[in-house]
Amino acid sequence: MKELTQLKKVVSHPYAYIRKYKKQTGKKVVGYCCSYAPEEIIWAAGALPVRLFGTNENIHLADTHLQSYCCSLVRGILEEALDKRLDFVDGIIFPHTCDSFQRLSDIWRLNIPEQFHLDVVLPVKLDTPSAKKYMAAILEKCRKDLGKALGKDITQAMLARSVKTYNKIRSLAGKLYELRCANPQIISGTDFHAVIKAAMIMDRDQYLKILTQIVKQLQKAKPRKTRDEAKRLVLSGSVCTHPDIYGIIEDAGGVVVWDDLCTGYRYFEGQMNEKIAPLKAITARYLKRVICPAKHMELRGRGENLIRLVKQSKAQGVVFLLLKFCDPHAFDYPYLKEMLEAEKIPFMLLDMEAELPPVGQLQTRFETFIQIL
Numbered sequence: 001m002k003e004l005t006q007l008k009k010v011v012s013h014p015y016a017y018i019r020k021y022k023k024q025t026g027k028k029v030v031g032y033c034c035s036y037a038p039e040e041i042i043w044a045a046g047a048l049p050v051r052l053f054g055t056n057e058n059i060h061l062a063d064t065h066l067q068s069y070c071c072s073l074v075r076g077i078l079e080e081a082l083d084k085r086l087d088f089v090d091g092i093i094f095p096h097t098c099d100s101f102q103r104l105s106d107i108w109r110l111n112i113p114e115q116f117h118l119d120v121v122l123p124v125k126l127d128t129p130s131a132k133k134y135m136a137a138i139l140e141k142c143r144k145d146l147g148k149a150l151g152k153d154i155t156q157a158m159l160a161r162s163v164k165t166y167n168k169i170r171s172l173a174g175k176l177y178e179l180r181c182a183n184p185q186i187i188s189g190t191d192f193h194a195v196i197k198a199a200m201i202m203d204r205d206q207y208l209k210i211l212t213q214i215v216k217q218l219q220k221a222k223p224r225k226t227r228d229e230a231k232r233l234v235l236s237g238s239v240c241t242h243p244d245i246y247g248i249i250e251d252a253g254g255v256v257v258w259d260d261l262c263t264g265y266r267y268f269e270g271q272m273n274e275k276i277a278p279l280k281a282i283t284a285r286y287l288k289r290v291i292c293p294a295k296h297m298e299l300r301g302r303g304e305n306l307i308r309l310v311k312q313s314k315a316q317g318v319v320f321l322l323l324k325f326c327d328p329h330a331f332d333y334p335y336l337k338e339m340l341e342a343e344k345i346p347f348m349l350l351d352m353e354a355e356l357p358p359v360g361q362l363q364t365r366f367e368t369f370i371q372i373l
């Protein structure tokens with residue numbers, strides 16, 4: 001499928017794509033690192049929102065600023081910035097989430113002065129009566145600050161257009177998840193990962209067109225024979241930037257049918273109401289969306305959501321992907337584990353760095369888990 005090839009090319013060489021795009025369109029690029037960054041406002045301003053995933057190679061510059069107990073995602077992103085590999089980024093937005101990102105924001109502001117820098121200090125508790133009002137005020141501040149930094153007045157009409165685009169992308173991504181869940185052989189895990197990741201990099205209008213074509217073609221595709229023995233799994237955790245994980249799981253006799261990742265379904269989840277003021281609609285989505293553990297809302301909400309995802313996707317087990325030194329997710333793990341045990345849902349924990357353990361070792365671990373399912 002030529003559309004898929006296009007997306008895979010972007011994902012394999014994202015910086016080449018962004019540099020070319022910038023040259024051709026003259027648009028500004030705004031970087032962000034977390035799914036709580038209000039991308040809709042960036043896109044409304046006519047800039048390209050680009051999620052930064054960092055590097056896992058030769059981290060040495062970042063080590064002079066960060067303690068060794070910082071997660072590899074934060075280290076890898078800072079390394080690239082200090083090494084001037086992100087010179088295409090005009091500005092950066094940091095939503096306040098985990099401690100590591102908050103400290104990264106401070107280090108960035110002091111050491112990368114050539115980019116504009118915005119903090120979006122979101123509420124920590126999302127289910128208090130004041131959270132809604134406060135969140136809406138913070139997003140309004142973000143609209144003004146970003147407009148100032150980009151030299152644009154971000155109007156309601158621009159925001160409304162952006163909300164529509166994001167709604168369409170998210171709705172189509174949801175369809176893609178459902179198609180793959182019903183018939184996992186329709187698109188390989190690695191290709192599926194490329195489609196998902198491209199959503200955080202590409203021109204969103206261009207991405208929407210390509211995604212529309214991909215979903216249309218997959219809807220028409222004849223159901224392929226599923227390998228009966230393939231065990232259905234849900235991935236859970238923070239970020240997953242490793243397309244290989246999907247392939248390794250498939251080689252080990254499993255298949256990822258859904259996820260609870262902030263670089264996965266959590267990124268796409270939830271529609272915004274197009275009949276109300278756009279910032280109110282963006283606020284409402286954040287407050288409704290299943291939270292990440294760097295925020296607080298309903299003590300057992302994430303666990304209940306995970307169990308619902310397992311049941312809905314008819315999964316047989318859960319793989320937790322835990323980045324080393326990621327405290328928010330590590331603190332959530334014991335209670336999620338207890339809830340899965342109570343439901344008799346098998347799970348395994350993969351403690352990893354930005355770089356994966358050797359393939360052979362990983363495959364053996366997945367095979368062992370899949371055999372017990």
Ligand code: SF4
Pocket residue numbers: 033034035036097098237238239262263292293294
């Ligand atoms: S896990 Fe939470 S804090 Fe970390 S990147 Fe994802 S949404 Fe942001």
Ligand code: SF4
Pocket residue numbers: 071072073074098099100101238239294323325326327328329
């Ligand atoms: S939530 Fe975890 S993985 Fe994400 S930046 Fe914070 S510490 Fe790192």
